[in-house]
Amino acid sequence: MLTIDIISIFPDYFSSPLKHGVVGKAIDAGLIRIRPVNLRDFTHDRHNTTDDRPYGGGAGMVMTPEPLARAISALRNEDSQSVVILLSPRGKTLSHEMARELSMFQHLILVCGRYEGVDERVIEKMVDEELSIGDYVLSGGEPAALVVVDAVSRLVPGVLGCDDSAGSDSFANGLLEHPHYTRPRTFMGMPVPEVLLSGNHREIARWRRQQCLRLTLERRPDLLEKADLNQDDLEFLQGLMNEDG
Numbered sequence: 001m002l003t004i005d006i007i008s009i010f011p012d013y014f015s016s017p018l019k020h021g022v023v024g025k026a027i028d029a030g031l032i033r034i035r036p037v038n039l040r041d042f043t044h045d046r047h048n049t050t051d052d053r054p055y056g057g058g059a060g061m062v063m064t065p066e067p068l069a070r071a072i073s074a075l076r077n078e079d080s081q082s083v084v085i086l087l088s089p090r091g092k093t094l095s096h097e098m099a100r101e102l103s104m105f106q107h108l109i110l111v112c113g114r115y116e117g118v119d120e121r122v123i124e125k126m127v128d129e130e131l132s133i134g135d136y137v138l139s140g141g142e143p144a145a146l147v148v149v150d151a152v153s154r155l156v157p158g159v160l161g162c163d164d165s166a167g168s169d170s171f172a173n174g175l176l177e178h179p180h181y182t183r184p185r186t187f188m189g190m191p192v193p194e195v196l197l198s199g200n201h202r203e204i205a206r207w208r209r210q211q212c213l214r215l216t217l218e219r220r221p222d223l224l225e226k227a228d229l230n231q232d233d234l235e236f237l238q239g240l241m242n243e244d245g
C-alpha cells in the first residue's frame, strides 16, 4: 500500500480535502494511507520554533533545518525505500509521467515549505527530489502537496474503477482528452455530435481519437512530438494542418 506522509506546520490544512472524492474513497478502502505530520512535534524549544532569520540578511524567515531533519529521519522507513520530496518552485514541474512513477513507490514523504523556504543544507542531505506544481509562487507547500497526493493517488491500481479509468485521461496516452457530452441531447441550441448517438463503437472510438488529436494540435502541439501516433493519426493531423493552410 502507498503511504504518503506530509510534513507541515499546518497539518489540519489537510483534514477536509482528504475526506472527499476519489482520494477520500481510496483512503477509506485502505488503498492508500495519507498521514499529515506536525513539524512542531519535532521541535525541542518552548515556542516550537520552526523558522529563523536568514544569514546574510534580507526579507522573510527561513525554515530551520533541525526539526525538518528530525521529522524526516523519524518517518523514513529503510525497508520500503521512502522517497523524500520537497515541494518547491525550484523543482522539476510535476507531470503525468512523474505522478505515475511516484504511484509505484510504497512510501513518499512530502515536505511543505513556508516563509522564504527551507535551509539549503537539509535539502542537500535529506531530500531526494524537489517538485514544483507550476511556474508561480504559493505561500506554502500545502496546496502543492494536495495536488501531488491527488495526481498520484488516482494512478494507484484499484483507486479508479474500470468505468473511471485513468487510461483515457489527458496525458495518459500522450494526448489531451476528447470532449465529453451528456444529457440533454440539445443544450442552448447545440446538439450532441451525431456519431455519439450512432451506437457504432468503432466510429465513436475513431471520432474520439480524432478529437484528441485535433485538441492536442490546437492547444499543446508540443505533446505530439512524443505521442505514440499511427499512420491514420498522422494522416488526420496532416489533413488538419493543410486545412489551416
Ligand SMILES: C[S@@+](CC[C@H](N)C(=O)[O-])C[C@H]1O[C@@H](n2cnc3c(N)ncnc32)[C@H](O)[C@@H]1O
Binding pocket: 086, 087, 088, 089, 090, 111, 112, 113, 114, 115, 116, 117, 118, 131, 132, 133, 134, 135, 136, 137, 138, 139, 140, 141, 142, 144
Ligand atoms: C513563499 S514560498 C517560497 C518561495 C521561495 N522564496 C522562492 O522564491 O523560490 C513558500 C513555500 O511554498 C511552497 N511553494 C511555493 N510555490 C510552489 C510551487 N510552485 N510548487 C511547489 N511548492 C511551492 C514551497 O514549499 C516553498 O518553500
